[in-house]
Amino acid sequence: MARPSAAATRPRLNRHRVLTAAAALADRIGIEALSMRRLAQELDVVPMALYKHVANKEQLLDGMVELLVAEIDPPATGVDWRTAIRLRVLSARRVLLRHPWGRSVLESRTSRTPAVLGYIDSVIGTFRTGGFSDELTHHVMHALGSRMWGFTQELFDEPAGPDASGADGSGADEDASPEVQQAMLQALAEHFPNIAATVLTATHDDGTVVARGCDDQAEFEFALDLMLDGFERLRATGWSPRVGH
Amino acid sequence: MARPSAAATRPRLNRHRVLTAAAALADRIGIEALSMRRLAQELDVVPMALYKHVANKEQLLDGMVELLVAEIDPPATGVDWRTAIRLRVLSARRVLLRHPWGRSVLESRTSRTPAVLGYIDSVIGTFRTGGFSDELTHHVMHALGSRMWGFTQELFDEPAGPDASGADGSGADEDASPEVQQAMLQALAEHFPNIAATVLTATHDDGTVVARGCDDQAEFEFALDLMLDGFERLRATGWSPRVGH
DNA sequence: ACCTGAACACCGTTCAAGT
DNA sequence: ACCTGAACACCGTTCAAGT
Numbered sequence: 001m002a003r004p005s006a007a008a009t010r011p012r013l014n015r016h017r018v019l020t021a022a023a024a025l026a027d028r029i030g031i032e033a034l035s036m037r038r039l040a041q042e043l044d045v046v047p048m049a050l051y052k053h054v055a056n057k058e059q060l061l062d063g064m065v066e067l068l069v070a071e072i073d074p075p076a077t078g079v080d081w082r083t084a085i086r087l088r089v090l091s092a093r094r095v096l097l098r099h100p101w102g103r104s105v106l107e108s109r110t111s112r113t114p115a116v117l118g119y120i121d122s123v124i125g126t127f128r129t130g131g132f133s134d135e136l137t138h139h140v141m142h143a144l145g146s147r148m149w150g151f152t153q154e155l156f157d158e159p160a161g162p163d164a165s166g167a168d169g170s171g172a173d174e175d176a177s178p179e180v181q182q183a184m185l186q187a188l189a190e191h192f193p194n195i196a197a198t199v200l201t202a203t204h205d206d207g208t209v210v211a212r213g214c215d216d217q218a219e220f221e222f223a224l225d226l227m228l229d230g231f232e233r234l235r236a237t238g239w240s241p242r243v244g245h
Numbered sequence: 246m247a248r249p250s251a252a253a254t255r256p257r258l259n260r261h262r263v264l265t266a267a268a269a270l271a272d273r274i275g276i277e278a279l280s281m282r283r284l285a286q287e288l289d290v291v292p293m294a295l296y297k298h299v300a301n302k303e304q305l306l307d308g309m310v311e312l313l314v315a316e317i318d319p320p321a322t323g324v325d326w327r328t329a330i331r332l333r334v335l336s337a338r339r340v341l342l343r344h345p346w347g348r349s350v351l352e353s354r355t356s357r358t359p360a361v362l363g364y365i366d367s368v369i370g371t372f373r374t375g376g377f378s379d380e381l382t383h384h385v386m387h388a389l390g391s392r393m394w395g396f397t398q399e400l401f402d403e404p405a406g407p408d409a410s411g412a413d414g415s416g417a418d419e420d421a422s423p424e425v426q427q428a429m430l431q432a433l434a435e436h437f438p439n440i441a442a443t444v445l446t447a448t449h450d451d452g453t454v455v456a457r458g459c460d461d462q463a464e465f466e467f468a469l470d471l472m473l474d475g476f477e478r479l480r481a482t483g484w485s486p487r488v489g490h
Numbered sequence: 491a492c493c494t495g496a497a498c499a500c501c502g503t504t505c506a507a508g509t
Numbered sequence: 510a511c512c513t514g515a516a517c518a519c520c521g522t523t524c525a526a527g528t
Contacts, residue, residue: 012492036521048522049493057521107352107398117437124439138443142459143468146398153352153391153398192362194369198383214387223388226479230471257511281502293503294512302502 010044015053018043019063023099026064031101036060061105066115068102071095075122081130082228088123089224093150093217103151123148132235140231147224185209255289260298263288264308268344271309276346281305306350311360313347316340320367326375327473333368334469338395338462348396368393377476381484385476392469430454 011017018039025042026034036057040047054060073091076084096102120141127137146152189196189209200209256262263284270287271279281302285292299305318336321329341347365386372382391397434441434454445454 035519037519046494048495051522052492114436117433117440121437121439124443128439128442134443138459139464139467141443142464143471145468151398153396188362191359192366194366194373195362197373198369198379198386214383219384219387222384223390226388226472226475230475234471280500282500291513293514296503297511 013053018050018053019067022060023064023067026101027099031104061109062111062113065105065111066113068095068099069115069119075126081126084126089148089150096150106149135241136234136239182208185211258298263295263298264312267305268309268312271346272344276349307356307358310350310356311358313340313344314360314364320371326371329371334393334395341395351394377480380486381479388472427453430456
């Protein structure tokens with residue numbers, strides 16, 4: 001009765017094992033490389049074995065989002081709404097930095113799963129107990145948008161995959177030679193002077209130019225605080241749809 | 246396909262014809278159904294014929310973004326920066342509403358194409374001539390994020406495809422019977438009271454509950470104006486990285 | 491109850507060949 | 510110069526069968 005098959009040596013599959021393996025695999029190889037077949041291979045199982053525990057790939061991704069949400073800190077207690085929201089959002093952001101696939105899976109999904117709804121409900125609750133009217137809370141949640149998850153869509157972010165640079169030839173900023181990079185930056189400055197002004201710094205002696213990197217965390221917090229300040233102003237002045245602008 | 250030679254009756258392919266056909270096809274069948282093979286079929290050509298005019302699918306998508314950007318109004322002249330940005334962003338938004346694939350293609354792409362860079366450069370230019378320091382302009386562009394393109398990532402937006410409802414069984418809000426919808430709303434209210442408070446309204450006589458739809462355009466403008474107000478406040482007070490919060 | 495194997499209908503893209 | 514055909518290495522998912 002002891003079969004010499006792979007099944008004997010390997011623990012039985014279940015939904016949770018499938019999901020955690022999927023998340024770990026996506027952490028390692030990137031979300032675009034995560035396929036049902038690749039995941040099955042990772043679990044030492046034939047592709048169709050997965051379908052006993054997960055209806056299809058969509059549900060696999062939904063399940064991965066569940067795992068993600070579970071990693072976000074619960075709301076802080078005994079602090080004002082602004083602190084609570086800020087901490088929560090920055091916690092979500094940390095989760096998404098740990099799991100680079102999170103952003104693109106959240107983006108691709110309109111997943112009204114209980115885990116997702118629970119998180120949203122709890123964020124809304126923080127606003128409401130913080131003195132926001134239901135109407136204002138509604139608007140404020142829209143304005144927060146994906147920032148609630150710790151990210152915002154930005155052009156020129158690194159793609160989701162782990163080893164994105166060099167994966168395709170385009171972009172190719174880091175793997176070019178210094179001379180080529182310098183030429184590209186000069187060309188950029190020539191054709192797009194405004195971009196150059198905000199993103200490059202010229203060294204005084206020669207005409208060479210250097211790209212100033214973006215501090216993503218600082219930029220995220222800049223925009224978040226701008227929003228939170230705006231929210232507080234509306235709340236404090238008793239904003240309502242009629243008297244607002 | 247009944248004709249002896251399709252090539253004889255059909256105009257020669259070129260890059261522009263390929264791109265416009267791709268955009269029109271995506272408008273019609275949705276971006277997730279747009280494949281090189283499907284596009285070739287639409288153009289009455291064998292799949293490999295496309296590769297003479299477009300290096301690969303990535304470049305096809307980049308080209309579609311070019312078309313998109315070309316549809317955005319040029320910046321208004323003779324108005325203050327706030328009006329100019331607002332008009333421009335709302336023009337971009339109209340373009341994206343016309344082409345539902347635009348959002349997801351922009352999201353999927355880190356396309357540093359000249360068309361995209363030109364648009365960004367021009368938006369930055371509006372801030373700079375409007376009295377923003379280069380440093381503040383940089384932050385403000387980050388804060389604007391995808392709003393600059395007329396969209397923001399939001400949970401529970403309609404998916405990108407044209408006939409998204411009913412395409413998959415999940416979600417299934419509109420195609421359910423009234424009784425089922427009512428039951429779902431009641432269940433929502435029970436498990437997620439805060440969501441319910443901001444998104445549902447109860448009718449007074451019976452206990453039934455009705456979903457208040459979201460006015461996406463109004464929500465977009467609410468958040469946009471909140472941002473622009475914040476930008477103006479920082480500009481007017483001469484914000485700099487040292488004295489800021 | 492869980493896993494397997496073969497098959498189907500798709501992808502993007504290569505290479506070598508046709509006109 | 511432009512288009513074609515066959516082939517390769519992948520997908521997600523079905524169905525019927527094995528243990």
